[in-house]
Amino acid sequence: MLLTHATLATMTGGYGLIPDAAVAIEGDRIMWAGRIADLPRAFRDTDPFDCKGRLVTPGLIDCHTHAVHAGHRAAEFEQRLQGASYEEIARAGGGILSTVTATRAASEADLLATALPRIDQMIASGATTIEVKSGYGLTVADEIKVLRAARRIGVARRVTILTSHLAAHAIPPEYKSRPTAYIGEVALPSLLAAQAEGLVDAVDAFCETIAFSTGDLEPLFARARALGLPVKLHAEQLSDQNGAAFAARHGALSADHLEYLSSAGITAMAAAGTAAVILPGAFYTLRETQIPPIAALRAAGVPMAVATDLNPGSSPLASLPLAMNMACTLFRLTPEEALLGTTAHAARALGLTDRGRVAPSLRADLSVWDAGHPAELSYRIGAPPLHARIFGGRLDA
Ligand code: DI6
Numbered sequence: 001m002l003l004t005h006a007t008l009a010t011m012t013g014g015y016g017l018i019p020d021a022a023v024a025i026e027g028d029r030i031m032w033a034g035r036i037a038d039l040p041r042a043f044r045d046t047d048p049f050d051c052k053g054r055l056v057t058p059g060l061i062d063c064h065t066h067a068v069h070a071g072h073r074a075a076e077f078e079q080r081l082q083g084a085s086y087e088e089i090a091r092a093g094g095g096i097l098s099t100v101t102a103t104r105a106a107s108e109a110d111l112l113a114t115a116l117p118r119i120d121q122m123i124a125s126g127a128t129t130i131e132v133k134s135g136y137g138l139t140v141a142d143e144i145k146v147l148r149a150a151r152r153i154g155v156a157r158r159v160t161i162l163t164s165h166l167a168a169h170a171i172p173p174e175y176k177s178r179p180t181a182y183i184g185e186v187a188l189p190s191l192l193a194a195q196a197e198g199l200v201d202a203v204d205a206f207c208e209t210i211a212f213s214t215g216d217l218e219p220l221f222a223r224a225r226a227l228g229l230p231v232k233l234h235a236e237q238l239s240d241q242n243g244a245a246f247a248a249r250h251g252a253l254s255a256d257h258l259e260y261l262s263s264a265g266i267t268a269m270a271a272a273g274t275a276a277v278i279l280p281g282a283f284y285t286l287r288e289t290q291i292p293p294i295a296a297l298r299a300a301g302v303p304m305a306v307a308t309d310l311n312p313g314s315s316p317l318a319s320l321p322l323a324m325n326m327a328c329t330l331f332r333l334t335p336e337e338a339l340l341g342t343t344a345h346a347a348r349a350l351g352l353t354d355r356g357r358v359a360p361s362l363r364a365d366l367s368v369w370d371a372g373h374p375a376e377l378s379y380r381i382g383a384p385p386l387h388a389r390i391f392g393g394r395l396d397a
C-alpha cells in the first residue's frame, strides 16, 4: 500500500512534519516515509491512496482506559452536582464499588458487548492501540473475567488491546479496612492466575487514601517485577501519597494522573525514565482545581502522555482528540505535546517500541485526518475529523 500527497506528522523530533509526503507499507509494516519526490522506484504504485494534502499521523494510542465495566454512574454525577465529592461517594460505598457490583453480576459476554460501542467510538476518533485495565471485579474470578473480555475486544475489532491487571483498584466491602489481606488473598492470586493465562501486559494499582498505600502495594509490585511484568501506578490524583516516587523505584513505565505530584516525585520519575500520563478528563469531571505540574515535568524532561481514562465514574470520555483539547486548554500543554502524548509518548508509557511514530520498520497504524495541520486535532472540541484509518497496513472498510 502507498499513501501519497500526505501532510505527514512523523512525531520524530516534535511533529516531524513532512509536506507532500508518501508512506510505503508492506504487510503490517512501514517500509519508507518521506517526500514524494524522493520515493524510491521500488515503492511506486499505480494505484496509491491519495491523501490530497490531508494530515497523516501515527494511529492514536490510548494508554489508560477502564473501558471494560458494567453499568454507568449518572446518578453519582447528579450527586456531585448537588455538592457531594468523589471521595465522599466512594467512602459511602458508591463510586468504584457500585461499578464493581454491576461488573460482578455481568457475564464475560455482557462485558464484551457493552465495551464494544465504547471501543467503536475510540476507533472513530482515530485510536489504533488501546490499553484496558481490570479493576472492577476485585475477586480472582471476576478480575480474570474482565481481562478475558478485554482481550476479546482485540479479536472483535481492528485495534491492538493491551491489558493491565488492576485488582488493586479499590478495597471491596468484604475486605473493608484490611488492605493487606486483600492484596494477599485476591490481588496476588488473581495476578498469578491471569499471568498464567497470558492475560497481563502490565500491573497497575490505585495509590490513594481511599484505596492503597505504597506499603500495601510493595508486595504486589515486587511480585510483578519477579514475574517480569512492568508496573504503572495511579498516583497523586487526589492527594500526595509519594506514589510516583514509589512507582519510579520499581522502574514503572508510567505514573498516571499526578495532580498532587511533588518535586521529589518529578525528580524520581525523571531519573527512572517513568513517563507521566496526564488525564484531563478526570480533572474536568471532578472539577479538580489542582493542575498537574506540567512546566516542572517538561523542565525535567519527563515524557508526557495524554489518555482518556475512560471509566464510568471520573471520566466518561472516549475521544483522544477531546482529551488532547482538554490537556491544552486546562493544563497548557502545547498541541505538539498533546499529539506526542497520544502517539510517541503513549507508546513509551506502554513499553511499546514498534509504534507511535511514522518510520521504517514500525507498525503501519496510521490515522488520516480532515485537517491540514496537526494543531487542529487539539484545537477542535469534539467531532474528531477522522477521514480514514489504517490498521496493520490495511485501510478500514
Ligand atoms: N482513578 C480514576 O480516575 C479511575 N480509577 C482511578 O483509580 C476512576 C474509576 C471510577 O471512578 O470508576
Ligand code: FE
Residues within 6 Å of the ligand: 064, 065, 066, 234, 309, 311
Ligand atoms: Fe484510571
